[in-house]
Amino acid sequence: MLLLSGPNLDRLGKREPEIYGSATLSDVHALVVEIAKALDAEVVCRQSNHEGLLIDWINSAEDEGFDGILINPGALTHTSFALYDSLRGAGLPAIEVHLSNPDAREPFRRRSRIAPACLGRVAGFGAESYALGLRGLIVALRARRATA
Ligand code: DQA
Numbered sequence: 012m013l014l015l016s017g018p019n020l021d022r023l024g025k026r027e028p029e030i031y032g033s034a035t036l037s038d039v040h041a042l043v044v045e046i047a048k049a050l051d052a053e054v055v056c057r058q059s060n061h062e063g064l065l066i067d068w069i070n071s072a073e074d075e076g077f078d079g080i081l082i083n084p085g086a087l088t089h090t091s092f093a094l095y096d097s098l099r100g101a102g103l104p105a106i107e108v109h110l111s112n113p114d115a116r117e118p119f120r121r122r123s124r125i126a127p128a129c130l131g132r133v134a135g136f137g138a139e140s141y142a143l144g145l146r147g148l149i150v151a152l153r154a155r156r157a158t159a
Contacts, residue, residue, distance in 0.1 A: 012047065012052060012053065012054040012055070012077060012078065012079050012080070012081060012145065012148060012149070013054070013055055013057070013068065013072050013075075013077040013079070013080050013081070014040070014043055014054050014055065014056045014057070014080075014081045014082075014141070014145075015057055015058070015059075015065055015068055015069070015080065015081070015082045015083070015084075016036060016039075016056075016057070016058040016059075016082075016083045016085070017058075017059065017060070017062075017065055017082075017083060017084040017085035017086070017087045017088075018059075018060045018061075018062075018084075018085040018086060018087060019060065019085050019086070020036055020058055020083060020085055021036055021058050021060065023035050023036045023038075023039065023110075024036075024038070030110075030111050030116075031110050031111060031137075032110065032137045032138065034137065034138045036058060038138065039138045039141055040056040042138055042141065042142055043056065043081075043141050043142065043145055044056070046142050046145055046146065047145060047149075050145075050146065050149050052145075052149050054081075054145065055077070062087055062091060062093060062094065065082075065084065065087070065094065065097075066093055066094065066097045069082075069094070069097040069098060069101050070097055070100070070101065072101055072103055073101060073102045073103055077103060078103065078152055079103050079104045079105065079106070079148045079149075079151075079152050080098070080101065080103055080104070080105040080106070080148075081105070081106050081108055081141065081144050081145055081148055082098070082105055082106070082107060082108065082125070082129075083107070083108045083109055083110070083140075083141070084107075084125060087125075088107070088109070088113070088120075088123050088124065088125055089113075089119055089120055089122055089123065089124060090124060091124055091125065092124055094124070094125050095124050095125050095127070095128050098125055098128035098129065099128045104130045104148065104151060104152065104155075105125075105128065105129045105130060106129055106130055106131050106132065106133065106144040106145075106147055106148045107123065107125055107126060107129045107131070107132040107133075107134075107144075108132070108133050108134065108140045108141050108143075108144040109132075109133070109134035109135070109140055110134075110136075110137050110138065110140060111134070111135060112134045112135030113134060114134070115135070130147075130148070130151055131144075131147055131151075133147065
């Protein structure tokens with residue numbers, strides 16, 4: 012699996028802890044790696060503040076041998092048609108994850124541009140959103156394989 016985190020998520024732990032909690036991105040990555048291991052899977056974690064680099068990673072994910080993508084695009088969730096296009100074209104299932112619940116916040120956060128390109132979405136559970144999203148992605152991939 013490939014886990015991608017977008018702009019400002021490198022600041023987790025320091026950034027608005029009342030919204031995003033005290034866990035750092037390294038803590039989140041450690042949790043996700045542990046859950047992947049327990050499920051007999053592997054996850055590679057990457058973060059960038061740059062939309063183009065996130066797109067490059069999505070576009071090369073299949074060729075790099077990944078089976079699925081877990082993505083928290085940060086504020087790009089609400090603006091980026093380019094990320095939507097690259098997820099549509101990736102050829103891999105993707106799950107959208109958020110620490111906070113964007114639907115319960117400012118109106119501009121209520122629209123996700125990438126949601127229609129994703130298999131599912133987990134939001135509002137802090138770092139646990141990533142864990143739940145990873146579990147969902149692995150279960151979905153295994154169910155696909157079983158019926159293929
Ligand atoms: C976020 C929600 C976005 O609206 C916000 O711009 C972020 C973080 C989350 O994980 O809750 O940067 O994706």
